[in-house]
Amino acid sequence: MDPKKIVIVGGGFAGINLANRLADDNRFHITLVDRNNYNFFPPLLYQVATGFLEVSNISYPFRKLFRGKRNVSYRMAEFLRVDAGENRVILSNGELTYDYLVFATGTETNYFGMENVRKNAIPMKTINDAVSMRNVLLQRMERATVIEDPEEKRRLLTIVVAGAGPTGVELSGMFAEMRKNVILKEYPEFEGAGAKIYLVDGGSKVLAAMSEKSQQDSYEDLVKIGVEVKLNMQVKDFDGNIVTFANGETIETNTVIWAAGVTATRFEGLPAEAFGRGNRLMVDRYNKLRGSENIYAIGDTCISTEDPGFPQGHPQVAQVAIQQGQNLARNFKSALSGRTLSEFRYFDKGSMAIISRNRAVADIFKLHFKGFIAWFMWLFVHLMSLINYRNRLATLYNWAWAYFTKDQSLRFIIRPDPKPHDERVITGAAK
C-alpha cells in the first residue's frame, strides 16, 4: 500500500505534535508546510522581545526536528488556497496533493478593523514581531536621549500595552522591572522624564480567563511594581502619537503594543460556512472539518462545540492544540487499523502567568498559587516545555544570568537586509 499523504499546514504546537506522533509510522507520509523554517514557543516570545532570551532559545529548525525521519518532509512556503475537489493545495512555490489535509495555522493578530492601529501599533505574535519590537523599543530609547522637548521625550518612552491577557500582563510586568533595574542605570538622560507603563483592557479584568484570586493577585502585583492598570478602556484609535479610547480618554505615546486580540485566517477554497466565530474552522469531535471527508483543523484555528465540557468551544491555548494534535494522530492510525476513533476531550491542566521577579499566579487543577511558589512553578513548567535539552539549557543559562545580575543582556538592534532578489524564495512559483 502506498503511504497516506498527509499535508499539515502550520508547524506550531498542534502541527508539530501531530507530525511527531506520525513520524515513525511508515503507513503515512507527512509534508509539513510552514512559512518559517523553525518551530517556536509563543509563551516566551515576550522575553525575546524584551531582550532576556535569544530567538534560538525558544526556536528550533524543522529540518533538525525531523532529521532522520524518512516519512516527514518540510516545505517552506506560504499556503495560498486549497482545491478540495482535486485534493490539492496551492502554495507560493508549487502544489501538493494529499489524502488528508490538516490546517494547524493558528491565529494572527486581530486589529478589529482599526487600520490606524494595525499601521502604528506593535504586534506580538511571531518571532519576527518580537525581534522587531526589540529593535523598535531600543531605537526609541536611543532617540529619546537626544530629544530636548519633555513632551516628545515622554511620548517616546511611554508604553501602552493593550490587552490584559497573559501576554499583556507578562510584558507590562517585564517593562516595569526593566525600568527599575536596567533603564535608569544605563540611560541617565531619562531621569525625571515621567514615562509610564500602562496596561489597558476593554474588559473589566486582568487575566480574565483565570480564577478570581489570580485576577486579584495579579492586579495588585502589577500596581505594586508601578504598572498603571486601566480596565474598561477600549482602544478606538492610535495615530502613532495619541491613543484614543472609546470613553474619550487619551494617552500620549508613540508605543502601543497590541496583544488585544487574535483571529484565525480565512483561506481560499473553503466554503464560507466552514468558518465560525473569529474565522475559526468549524470541526466535529474528531477535528474533521464540517462537510468534508478528508480535511481537518486543529489548534487555535479551529472550533468545536462537541466537547461536552466546552459547549462554547475550547480556549485558544497551547494545551488544546497539543492534545488535539496528539488525538488526531491517534485517530489517523486507528482509521487505518480499523479501530474506533477517539472523540477529542480537552484535559485542562490549568494556567499561569508571571508578573515579575519572584511573583506569579497559577491555577492548577482548581488550586490557586501566588508569589514565589507560583513563580518557581512557572519557570519550571516553561523550561520543561521547551522543545529539547539544548534550548532548555540555554534558556536556563540566560534566566539564571538575568536573575542574579538583575540585568537583561540581549539588547541588540539587528536589521538584516536580505538581497531583494531572494524574495522569490517564498513568493515565486517553482518550475
Next chain:
Amino acid sequence: MDPKKIVIVGGGFAGINLANRLADDNRFHITLVDRNNYNFFPPLLYQVATGFLEVSNISYPFRKLFRGKRNVSYRMAEFLRVDAGENRVILSNGELTYDYLVFATGTETNYFGMENVRKNAIPMKTINDAVSMRNVLLQRMERATVIEDPEEKRRLLTIVVAGAGPTGVELSGMFAEMRKNVILKEYPEFEGAGAKIYLVDGGSKVLAAMSEKSQQDSYEDLVKIGVEVKLNMQVKDFDGNIVTFANGETIETNTVIWAAGVTATRFEGLPAEAFGRGNRLMVDRYNKLRGSENIYAIGDTCISTEDPGFPQGHPQVAQVAIQQGQNLARNFKSALSGRTLSEFRYFDKGSMAIISRNRAVADIFKLHFKGFIAWFMWLFVHLMSLINYRNRLATLYNWAWAYFTKDQSLRFIIRPDPKPHDERVITGAAK
C-alpha cells in the same frame, strides 16, 4: 578645570580600547558615537553567518559596557562630517563639539568599483551582514529543494568565497564541514546535486599574510576537506548567476561571498591630502592626523609609516587597533600631566586561522603550529578575547554543543520589519 571633551567615532577594537582606558579618568569626558548600539567581535562573524554562534555571543551593548562610568556617553548616530575649524562633528541626529576628535571607524567592504559585485555578492563585515548571509543561504537551500532543473539547483547550492584571507579560509572550511555533517542529512533532496564550494583569490597564496608553512598547510587542509581552491583568479564580474574571472573562466553560482577587500571611508570635512592608500587617514607616530592638532585616527582606518618595523604601514588587524587605542589613551593622559608622549610601536603577537574541526594554522612569535594543537590554541585565544564572561560562557556552550553533536543549531531565517516611521531614529535630525 572642565574635562577635556573627546569624541570617538566608532566602537570597534580601537575605539573601545581607547574609551575603556579613559573611562575612569575624570579629566576627560568621552562620547562614543556608533551607528550600532553594540560592540562586536569581527573574527567570529563568520560563525554567526553560518549558524554556529548567536549574535549575542560576540556582541555587547555599549550602554551596558559603560554602565556606571559617569564620564562616558554613548550616542547612536551616523557620522556625517567634521567642521574642523569649529571643533564640531555633525551627526545624523545632531552635533557635538570636541577638544579631541578620534576616528576609529574601521573599514568597509571594497568592491573595487564593480557595481554588479556590490549588488549581487554577500559582504561579511558587520553583524547585519552576517545575519543577512545566514538568511540568504538558508532561503536558497529551501528554494533548491523545490527546483527540478539540475543546473538551476546546482547554481543555488554552489558557493564561491572570494578572498583567501582568514575570513575566506574560515568560511569555506566551515561550509565544507556543514556539507558533510548537516546539509546532506537534513536535505535529502540535495543528493547528487553536485554543488561545490570554491575559494578563489586574485593572488597566488592562501593566507598571504601568514608564514609559508601556514599557507601550505591550510591549502592542503582545505583541499582535503573538499574545498576547490582557485588561486590567481581575479573576479571581474558577477551578475547573480555567473561569476566571471579576469582570465575568462566562469563559475555558475547564485552565491558569491565577498571577503576580497576592504577600504576605509572618505569623510567630508577633511582635506584630500589626509587620505592615503585605501582611503586610510595618514597619521604620525602618535596617531595624530597629519596637519591637525586635535584630530586622531586609530585602527584599520588609519595608516602610519613612522613605525620603524612597518615602513609600509601596519596590517589592518585587531591587535594593531587594540594597541593603538591603548597607546592613544596613555598619550592623552600624559599630555595633561606634562609627561612625554609614547610613540606607537606595534607588538606583533602572531596570527592564526581555523580551517575545520581539529585543524588550524598558527604563527606565534615566529613559531608555526598546525593541526589539533593550533586548533585548540585558536579556540582558546578567541574565547578569551571575547568581551566578558557572559559571552565567553555562552560561546563555549555553543562550541561544545557543535563539537560533540557535529551539528549547527542556529539555523533561523529572521526578518524583522521595523516600523517604517522609526527610520527617523538614526537618520532624522534632532530638535
